[in-house]
Amino acid sequence: NAGVTQTPKFRILKIGQSMTLQCTQDMNHNYMYWYRQDPGMGLKLIYYSVGAGITDKGEVPNGYNVSRSTTEDFPLRLELAAPSQTSVYFCASTRYGGYQETQYFGPGTRLLVL
């Protein structure tokens, strides 16, 4: 298994541009999460999904959108990039919803908005 994979690894965006961060897992996990990690800080939850077709907001959802059309994929969309969205983005997944269950993280996408 590849586990949780993310693309791209690094991207530079101009203010106002849009992009999609890709996240795929091959572990047949039902639950998937998007976090952002600002320099010197912990991870903050952006959006999460409990299964295909179901998504919900986390702590910091403004400026982002998600979709979950398949179990494997959970893309994160930035419509109008802003400098405040410069961060490292991590996708994670768990099989049964994470009740006392470990989250598996992808390698991250480093995003710079100029």
Added chain:
Amino acid sequence: GENVEQHPSTLSVQEGDSAVIKCTYSDSASNYFPWYKQELGKRPQLIIDIRSNVGEKKDQRIAVTLNKTAKHFSLHITETQPEDSAVYFCAAMVGVTGGGNKLTFGTGTQLKVEL
């Protein structure tokens, strides 16, 4: 919502000494407390976790303690080695409406083990 505080933000120890990192949480419904190690430029990796029905758990040089009454939990690393140098994050998990569980992370502790 849940709030997790972590201290200290930086910790420097001599090789072979012990290191202790402490976290407090606010939501008494939190039921799972993992600790992650993150090396520079890498993803967080789980190193140990503890469930709310357990007071202490040990795995070789690493141990975690949980005090539910006081709502705090701690990571203990003994006989520290240079490869233990990294950022350590605590987290607390609580269930959410509609299903699933959310992790709230502390702000991290930069541990440096000096020779």
